[in-house]
Amino acid sequence: MPNTAAEFIANKSKPSFWWFHSLGWTVYVVIFTIDNVFFYRDYNKLGGDVLYPLLLSGLFAASLTLPLRYIYQRCWNLKPLKLIFVITAGSLLVSMVWTPLKALSMWYFYERFDVLALILGQPPEDFKWYTLFMSISYAFFMILVWSSLYFGINYHYRLVSEKQQHIEAVKLSHISQIKMLRYQINPHFLFNTLNAVSTLVLRGNKERANGMLIRLSTFLRFSLDNEPEKKIRLFEELKALMLYLEIEKMRFDERLTVEFVIEPEAENLLVPSLLLQPLVENSIKYAIAQMSEGGLIQIKAKCIDNYLHIDVNDNGPANQTEYDNRLTEATQTASSHTGVGVKNIMNRLSVLYPEDHQFEVVKGMSEGYFVKIVIPCERA
Incomplete structure (x- = not known):
């Protein structure tokens, strides 16, 4: 039974042990059969003199190495020196059993050796018992090769599974981070909108309050229907932004004008998703809310050299104090509710496009602020 998640994944991803085990000893039989045929230079000997004893030898080896598998499984977490000792001792023990069995099968087919008489304790007069172990070094080497392949293959698949686990963990971490950042937007926006609705109700403007609540529910439904870690077409993002702007227009009436300059491509x-809403909200907060009339927000998007350039511009007052406020917001921590808008976008872009995006807030020469976003072009 696997002891860790990595072992479980490795066991699921790698081919069966029995497939490797059978293939390995089959290759052993085939290679040495071909070698012996060329040694004899007589293809008629492929039958009894070559193939049969090698088949028996391969069968003995395949059977004797099975217990090693279960020993190695229980010794996997040993320290290197102890593990080397177990591998060496196990390989030597198996080779001491395999060598005489292999020798007897070879003698029986090559020399018609009477194996039954030897088993019954009636060996030939010139028989030397040590000859049964004359090729033990060869057998020991073969079992060491099998052990090395066993550990090498298992280590490989464990490393692959651990790497896959790491990739999945990073992916899940990014998804969680994106969700956390995106979900900060809704409470922030919801608070402002409900505050405006409350004001309309207190003033007795129930129709406008009801209209704002309807648009708010539509916007929130869109927000909940789109997973924050997923990306959407810019066209759909602009539709969501229009839902938000319809709410804000009810607050600011003619003080707010929005222009879209979007290339068809x-x-x-x-x-x-919901990339632009915090930026527009930021412009409304620092620009439109400070003006008695003529507030303008421009949203532009175009492709240049396989990068999507998005600009959110406003014509608000460009005094140094307001500019400093925006820069302060952009550098506040994500945990600060006052700086959630710009910092939120910066963090999301850093997660989704590490080292491959641009975000900057620039003060206009005479009025307004310009927010520029550059991200790689990704087509739906």
Whole structure:
């Protein structure tokens, strides 16, 4: 029974031991049969004189090495020196049994040796018992090769399974991190929207409050239907953004105008879901909310050299204090609720496109701020 998850995965991914075991000893029989045929230079001897004793020898070896497998399974976690001792002792013990059996089978077919008489204690007068063990070094080497292959193959598949486990762990970690970052958006946005609804209700504007709640439910349904670790087409991302903007337009009326400049090619490219909403929310917070009229947000997307360039621009007041506030938000920790918008996007991009993306916030010469995102083009 496997002791660890790595062993369990390795056992599932690697071919059967019996397949390797049978193939190995079959190759042994075939190679030495061919070798002996060429030695005899008589293909008629392929039958009784060559093939049969080698088949018996391979069968003996395959049977005798089976107990080694179960011994090695129980000694897998031994320290290297102890493991080497077990392998050496086990190989020597098996070779001491295999060598006389192999010798007797060879003698029986090559020299018509009377094996039964030897077993009954009636060996020939010139028989020397030590001759049964004359090729023990050869047998010991063969069993060591089998042991080395056993450990080598198992180590290989364990390393493969551990590497796969590591990849899966990193993937799951990234997915969890993305979920954590993406799910921070909804409570943040939900708080602002419900606060606006509460204000409308207090003012007696129930129709607008009801409309805002309907749009809010539609937006949240979209958010929940899209897994945060998955990417969606830019076209779908813009549809979700429009749901958000419809809510915000009810708050700001004519103070908010949004322009879209999207290349047709860019619409089918993949982007992280709800990538733009925090950026637009940031512009509304620092730009539109500070203006009495004429607020403008521009969203642009185009492809350049196999990279998708996305810009979110506004025409808000470009004083140094507000600019410093944005930079402060961009550098706050992810655990800080006040800095969740920009930092959230930065972290998500770092997870999804490590070392292969660009994110920057730039202050305009006379007004507004410009957020630029550059990510690799991925087609749906």
